[in-house]
Amino acid sequence: MLYRKYRPLDFGQVVGQEHVVRTLQGALESGRVGQAYLFAGPRGTGKTTLARILAKAVNCAQYEKTRGTLAAQRVPLVKIPCNQCMQCQAVNIGNSLDLIEIDAASNRGIDEIRNLKESASVAAAGGGRKIFLVDEVHMLTKDAFNALLKILEEPPSHVIFILATTEPHKILPTVLSRVQRFDFKRLTVKEITEKLRTISKAEKIDIEDEGLYAIAASADGALRDAEVSLTKIRTVVPTGAISAQQVNHILGLIPSSYHPSFLGFLLNGDRQKAVAIVHQIHDAGLDLDHFAKEFLAYARKALISQINPSAVVAVEGAGVDKELAQFRSADQTKLIAIITAFTSARVQIKSSPIPQLPLELAIMQL
Ligand SMILES: [Zn+2]
Numbered sequence: 001m002l003y004r005k006y007r008p009l010d011f012g013q014v015v016g017q018e019h020v021v022r023t024l025q026g027a028l029e030s031g032r033v034g035q036a037y038l039f040a041g042p043r044g045t046g047k048t049t050l051a052r053i054l055a056k057a058v059n060c061a062q063y064e065k066t067r068g069t070l071a072a073q074r075v076p077l078v079k080i081p082c083n084q085c086m087q088c089q090a091v092n093i094g095n096s097l098d099l100i101e102i103d104a105a106s107n108r109g110i111d112e113i114r115n116l117k118e119s120a121s122v123a124a125a126g127g128g129r130k131i132f133l134v135d136e137v138h139m140l141t142k143d144a145f146n147a148l149l150k151i152l153e154e155p156p157s158h159v160i161f162i163l164a165t166t167e168p169h170k171i172l173p174t175v176l177s178r179v180q181r182f183d184f185k186r187l188t189v190k191e192i193t194e195k196l197r198t199i200s201k202a203e204k205i206d207i208e209d210e211g212l213y214a215i216a217a218s219a220d221g222a223l224r225d226a227e228v229s230l231t232k233i234r235t236v237v238p239t240g241a242i243s244a245q246q247v248n249h250i251l252g253l254i255p256s257s258y259h260p261s262f263l264g265f266l267l268n269g270d271r272q273k274a275v276a277i278v279h280q281i282h283d284a285g286l287d288l289d290h291f292a293k294e295f296l297a298y299a300r301k302a303l304i305s306q307i308n309p310s311a312v313v314a315v316e317g318a319g320v321d322k323e324l325a326q327f328r329s330a331d332q333t334k335l336i337a338i339i340t341a342f343t344s345a346r347v348q349i350k351s352s353p354i355p356q357l358p359l360e361l362a363i364m365q366l
Contacts, residue, residue, distance in 0.1 A: 001227075001228070001231055002199055002203070002227045002228075002230055002231045002234075003223075003224050003227035003228060003231070006195075006198075006199050006202075006227065007049055008046070008049055008053065009053070009081075009083050009092065010053060010080075010081055010083060011024070011025055011053060011057075014046055014049065014050060014053070015046070015187060015191050015192075015194075015195050015223060016045070016046070016185065016187040016188070016191045016223070017045070017046055017050065017182075017184055017185065019182075020039075020050060020182045020184065021050070023182070024050070024054055024057075028057055028058070028063065028080065033054075033058055033129075033160065034160070034180045035155045035157075035159065035160055035161065036152050036155065036160070036161040036162075036163070036178055036179040036180065037051075037054075037160075037161065037162045037163065037179055037180050037181075037182065038137075038163045038164075038165065038168065038171065038175075038176070038179040038180070038181040038182065039051060039162060039163070039164040039165070039182050039184060040164075040165050040166075040168035040181060040182065040183050040184065041166070041182075041183055041184025041185065041186075042166060042184070042186050042220075042221055042222060043166050043222055043224070043225075044219070044221075044222025044223055044224030044225050045184040045185065045186060045187060045221065045222060045223065045224075046184060046223065047135075047164040047184055048101075048133065048135060048164060050184075051131075051133045051162040051164060052091055052099065052133075053081060054131070054160075054162065055091055055096070055098070055099040055131040055133070055160075055162075056081035056083070056087065056088045056091045056092075057080050057081045058128065058129045058131070058160065059087040059088075059098060059124070059126055059128040059129055059131075060080050060081040060082050060085055060087055060088055061082065061085035061086070061087060061088075062079060062080055062081070062082040062084075062085060063080045063081070063082075064128065086126075087126050087128070096126075097124075097125035097126070098124040098125055098126050098128065098129065098130050098131060099131045099133065100116075100119060100130070100131070100132050100133070101133045101135065102116065102132065102133070102134045102135065103135050103136060104134050104135060104136045104137050104138075104139045104140050104144075105135070105136040105139045108139050108140050108141050108144060109141055109143075109144055110141065110143040110144045110147055112144060113140070113144045113147040113148050113151070114147065116132060116134075116148075116151070117147070117150075117151050119132075120132065120151060120155070120156055120159045121156060123158060124158055128158070129158055129159070129160050130158055130159050130160070131159075131160045131161075131162065132159065132160070132161050132162070133162045133164065134148075134161065134162070134163050134164065135164045136164065136165060136166065137163040137164060137165050137171065138165045138166075138167045138168070138170035138171055145172055145175065148175070149172070149174055149175055149178070152175065152178040152179070153178065161179075163175075163179060168181070168183075185221075186220070186221025186222070187219075187221050187222070187223050188221075188314070188315045188316070188317075189213065189216045189217050189315060189316050189317060190216075190314070190315060190316055190317030191223075192215075192216035192219055192221075192223055192226045193212050193213055193216040193317055194317075195223060195226075195227075196212045196215060196216060196226055196227070196230055197209075197212055199227065199230065200212065200230070203234070205230070205234055205242065206240070206241040206242065207230075207233075207241070207242040207247070208241075208242065208243050208244045208247075210244035210256070211233075211242055211243060211244040211246070211247035211248075213244075213256075213317075214244055214247050214248060214251075214253055214256060215229045215230060215233070215247060215251065217256070218251060218253050229251055232250065232251070233246070233247060233250050233251070236250050237250075252286065252287070252290075254281060254286055254290065254291045254294055258277060258281065258291070258295075259294065259295055259298040260298075260323060260326055261273075261277065262274060262277050262295060263295075263298065263299060263302065263326065263330070263338070264326065265277070266334075266338050266363065266366060267330055267331060267334055267335075267338075269366075271363055271364065271366075274363045275360055275363055278291075278356055278359045278360060278363070279356065282355065282356050288349055288355045288356060288359060289346060289349045289350065289355070292342055292345060292346040292349060292359060293346065295342060296339060296342055296343060296346065299335060299338055299339050299342070300339065301316075301320075301323070301327070302323075302326070302327040302330050302335055303332070303335050303336070303339065305323075305324060305327040305328075306327060306328070306330070306332055306335075309324060309327070309328075312324070312327075334366075337366060338366060341362040341365060341366055342359075342362055344362075345358040345359050345361065345362035346358070
């Protein structure tokens with residue numbers, strides 16, 4: 001699995017969460033690492049990865065040597081965690097006794113938290129800090145949550161809690177008040193594309209740029225999902241070059257070339273060609289609901305780019321350049337009508353006896 005092989009091992013390798021990285025490095029530098037953190041954000045955005053990096057950093061032999069005097073000794077923080085010392089390596093191979101990972105999705109009950117409490121009262125095996133990473137913490141039962149809260153109220157001084165969740169709104173306010181919260185953001189298509197390019201180079205995967213872009217765009221901000229997709233593609237096409245067409249085919253994606261043509265036909269009122277595209281997609285066995293969703297995202301991008309083109313470029317990278325010309329010339333009133341029509345058409349696709357029909361109607365009504 002490429003995502004395991006290329007999982008970031010230090011702060012410098014983390015993609016896209018600069019605000020979190022900077023704050024944590026600042027805490028390490030000043031020797032004021034907190035005792036309870038909440039890492040909140042969508043799946044696949046690096047919460048567990050950063051938790052492991054922090055766990056390594058606080059117990060790293062290199063950090064121990066220089067703690068509190070990092071700035072004075074000019075030890076560059078990029079060297080922490082060092083990934084060389086025993087403590088770092090134990091975390092990297094997954095057998096550290098001082099990093100305890102609990103998946104609250106499958107261990108939800110009060111007993112788990114009681115065990116945790118007992119374990120927290122015992123000193124760290126390596127003599128440093130003991131880090132508890134509770135993943136999907138919102139899944140804990142009410143009793144378990146309350147028990148966790150009790151521990152968070154007076155945590156033993158050698159303990160650090162990192163609670164991770166994809167659903168921070170489900171966390172009790174009493175818990176929120178005890179933790180330092182970091183919100184992890186979805187990664188941009190540009191950030192994901194760049195990471196995929198680095199991996200492809202290292203793995204000698206010869207893949208078309210447009211293909212990388214298609215994988216990134218389909219990942220909805222989750223780098224891990226994109227890396228899993230790349231692994232899947234490499235498995236299906238074990239040798240030789242990989243085209244964008246193959247990427248679309250393997251992942252069941254709608255070729256991105258459909259979107260500009262479809263939007264063009266709608267803007268010009270060419271109903272015949274627009275309907276033909278719908279039929280073509282349906283006949284190719286692709287999912288029309290999925291197409292409608294992606295097309296809406298594309299039309300929305302056109303709308304946003306009319307207000308703020310640089311924002312679109314910042315998020316999408318160079319891949320968007322050729323689209324911008326079309327976006328610029330699009331009539332805004334028509335664009336809004338198209339988005340409105342397809343938003344309601346998409347709702348109807350699932351209940352329609354003929355999946356093409358709502359899209360055809362939307363085209364006719366425009
Ligand atoms: Zn180390």
